[in-house]
Amino acid sequence: MTRAFALEGTKFSEGEKAIEDLFFSKEDQRLMSKLLQKVKEQSDLADRHAAEGAKAAELSALKQIVGKYDLPKDVLEKLIKWKHVHY
Incomplete structure (x- = not known):
């Protein structure tokens, strides 16, 4: 025991x-x-120029994923911000 x-x-x-x-x-x-x-x-x-380029690339990649849902730009920006905070 x-x-x-x-x-x-x-x-x-x-x-x-x-x-x-x-x-x-x-x-x-x-x-x-x-x-x-x-x-x-x-x-x-x-480096604002590089930042704008990176933001445009992220937005383009996200649109390829969720483009068929026709989400407003502010929602896409919130998704990108969420990605930066959590991943």
Whole structure:
């Protein structure tokens, strides 16, 4: 019986470790996303011509995917912004 309790204790702390690892992975992802957004904004300010070209390329690629739905331009821009925040 002592062994079963010891094993459960081990599983519990492994579970806690997994939860902790998941939390910090999500937190790292959130912080890296914010950092990437900041770098992108600074890059866009430094080279507006390249930023406009990249934006046009992203918009064109997105239109190829969702073009048949005839979405308004503001919705397309929101999708691109979502992509930059989450991926």
